[in-house]
Amino acid sequence: MSVPPLPEAPEEAAATITAHARAAALLPQPRIAGPMPWVIAILIALVVMAAAGGLALRNLADAARSDLAAAVTVQVIEPNPDLRGQRAEAAVAALEGMELVRSVRLVPQDELAELLEPWLGAAATSGDVPIPALIDVELVRRASSGEVAAIATALADVVPEARVDAQGDWLRPVYRALAALQWLALGLIALVALATAAAVWLSSRNAFASARDTVEIIHLLGGTDNQITGIFLRTVLREAAFGALLGTMLGLGAAWLLGQQFAALDSGMVGAGVLRLADWLAIALVPVAGVLLALGTARMTIALALRDML
Amino acid sequence: MIDRSTEIVKFDNVGLRYGTDPEVLSNLSFTLYPGSFYFLTGASGAGKTSLLKLLYLAQRPSRGAIRMFGQDLMTMPREKLPELRRRLGVVFQNFRLVPHLTAFDNVALPLRLAGADEQRVTKAVSDMLEWVGLGHRAQAIPATMSGGEQQRVAIARAVIARPRMLIADEPTGNVDPDMALKLLRLFEALNNRVGTTVVVATHDVHLLKKVPDSLIMRLNRGQLSDPTGALRYPPRPAPSSVPGSKQ
Numbered sequence: 001m002s003v004p005p006l007p008e009a010p011e012e013a014a015a016t017i018t019a020h021a022r023a024a025a026l027l028p029q030p031r032i033a034g035p036m037p038w039v040i041a042i043l044i045a046l047v048v049m050a051a052a053g054g055l056a057l058r059n060l061a062d063a064a065r066s067d068l069a070a071a072v073t074v075q076v077i078e079p080n081p082d083l084r085g086q087r088a089e090a091a092v093a094a095l096e097g098m099e100l101v102r103s104v105r106l107v108p109q110d111e112l113a114e115l116l117e118p119w120l121g122a123a124a125t126s127g128d129v130p131i132p133a134l135i136d137v138e139l140v141r142r143a144s145s146g147e148v149a150a151i152a153t154a155l156a157d158v159v160p161e162a163r164v165d166a167q168g169d170w171l172r173p174v175y176r177a178l179a180a181l182q183w184l185a186l187g188l189i190a191l192v193a194l195a196t197a198a199a200v201w202l203s204s205r206n207a208f209a210s211a212r213d214t215v216e217i218i219h220l221l222g223g224t225d226n227q228i229t230g231i232f233l234r235t236v237l238r239e240a241a242f243g244a245l246l247g248t249m250l251g252l253g254a255a256w257l258l259g260q261q262f263a264a265l266d267s268g269m270v271g272a273g274v275l276r277l278a279d280w281l282a283i284a285l286v287p288v289a290g291v292l293l294a295l296g297t298a299r300m301t302i303a304l305a306l307r308d309m310l
Numbered sequence: 311m312i313d314r315s316t317e318i319v320k321f322d323n324v325g326l327r328y329g330t331d332p333e334v335l336s337n338l339s340f341t342l343y344p345g346s347f348y349f350l351t352g353a354s355g356a357g358k359t360s361l362l363k364l365l366y367l368a369q370r371p372s373r374g375a376i377r378m379f380g381q382d383l384m385t386m387p388r389e390k391l392p393e394l395r396r397r398l399g400v401v402f403q404n405f406r407l408v409p410h411l412t413a414f415d416n417v418a419l420p421l422r423l424a425g426a427d428e429q430r431v432t433k434a435v436s437d438m439l440e441w442v443g444l445g446h447r448a449q450a451i452p453a454t455m456s457g458g459e460q461q462r463v464a465i466a467r468a469v470i471a472r473p474r475m476l477i478a479d480e481p482t483g484n485v486d487p488d489m490a491l492k493l494l495r496l497f498e499a500l501n502n503r504v505g506t507t508v509v510v511a512t513h514d515v516h517l518l519k520k521v522p523d524s525l526i527m528r529l530n531r532g533q534l535s536d537p538t539g540a541l542r543y544p545p546r547p548a549p550s551s552v553p554g555s556k557q
Contacts, residue, residue, distance in 0.1 A: 213406070217408055218423065219392075219395075220395060220400060222395040222424060223423045224389075224392045307388075310367065
């Protein structure tokens with residue numbers, strides 16, 4: 001009785017590459033039916049929406065800050081309309097002589113009355129209520145609080161009734177609110193990333209537990225940890241990629257719908273929050289990061305589980 | 311032909327316990343040499359399977375020292391174990407076939423894990439399946455195969471990569487006498503022609519007669535009662551060698 005012809009020992013160099021590819025086929029590759037892809041899809045959709053919202057808020061805040069940071073408003077508070085006009089003219093002249101000032105515009109009384117009408121009603125145009133003269137001052141650059149104070153001091157010598165306000169100061173609470181919303185979006189992204197990692201961890205542990213017998217056999221036949229991990233990573237990659245793609249589509253759809261709703265407001269400030277190309281590229285990285293996070297988590301989970309085996 | 315200048319396995323005062331239970335194996339000291347054929351016998355619960363688990367690297371001993379292929383297993387990092395395992399062929403007591411793989415793919419597993427060329431794998435596995443009489447069942451999955459067929463697949467998988475040591479736990483338990491003899495001849499052929507060291511655990515005393523040059527290791531309540539090989543079947547009166555020597 002003869003022994004059937006047996007293969008020669010495989011060459012080591014070739015072994016690593018082909019063994020990894022073959023090892024990936026050692027466990028059944030079920031259809032996408034478990035909860036993991038759907039959980040990932042939901043989580044990625046949330047991240048895409050949070051990222052889109054956060055980036056839009058950042059753009060909006062940047063636009064507002066750049067518009068208002070290099071400007072101050074001067075109010076001339078004088079109840080007598082005749083004196084008010086004279087002092088406003090004097091203030092304009094004084095401001096125009098300052099190095100830091102690029103342009104000065106005395107806001108016409110009609111325009112002021114129109115601005116205040118929604119709050120003061122007919123009183124805004126009747127002249128019964130004294131309305132301060134308003135001067136819009138555009139600076140050559142963003143001014144520090146010391147420089148704004150210097151403008152105020154110089155102006156006080158000419159027009160003691162003048163009050164100087166940095167326009168950015170008015171919106172400081174708004175900036176703070178926008179910054180808080182951006183941090184909220186970032187926090188949400190971090191939490192969702194954590195939830196994604198937890199979902200993948202649980203799913204990988206379950207997959208490992210249910211395939212433990214097969215893993216043991218492969219181990220005892222000389223399979224390496226890398227080969228065994230590769231088997232699981234192939235499944236995780238498939239499911240995570242499917243979930244990430246679906247979640248990105250859902251998230252982008254929701255972000256687009258919200259964008260349409262805000263665009264319908266036709267507000268200049270909201271319009272400044274439009275997403276730029278770099279923002280879309282950053283959002284496109286969300287599913288890639290999600291898949292990488294899932295793969296990293298699965299790899300670590302399987303490596304830890306394998307460490308318990310001899 | 312036994313090469314006693316080198317050793318395949320050396321156990322030195324090895325003990326094994328599971329958890330806090332009493333030792334299932336105690337004070338085992340023996341050497342297995344290349345090209346030898348061993349039968350491991352003993353009553354149920356004597357510790358045969360536990361000893362085999364130590365041999366096929368599924369378990370580390372609780373105490374003592376084991377050297378395998380010249381390497382100290384006690385200090386060897388686990389990343390190095392796959393390399394050693396690939397030099398072993400194992401026939402598990404309950405076959406342990408991968409349930410969703412076909413007979414062909416189960417037999418091909420050791421070669422594929424070692425990265426063998428697929429053309430070579432196809433030829434070798436087909437030949438091996440033909441030889442164990444399962445050429446026509448190559449695409450069957452284990453659940454559709456009889457116990458005997460599964461056992462033959464398990465044996466084919468164990469020998470396909472031409473291991474340096476073959477460890478078999480009751481390999482003929484589920485096959486008819488003709489097939490048992492045929493499988494034993496395969497083990498013998500590997501032993502004689504390829505130089506594979508063979509360790510077969512069995513209850514079947516009739517099997518011991520079939521391999522005349524074999525050595526017998528008998529386990530009794532976790533202890534090797536035949537450290538010198540004197541209890542080989544049939545018994546010999548003047549043992550003068552350690553296990554692993556053929557006289």
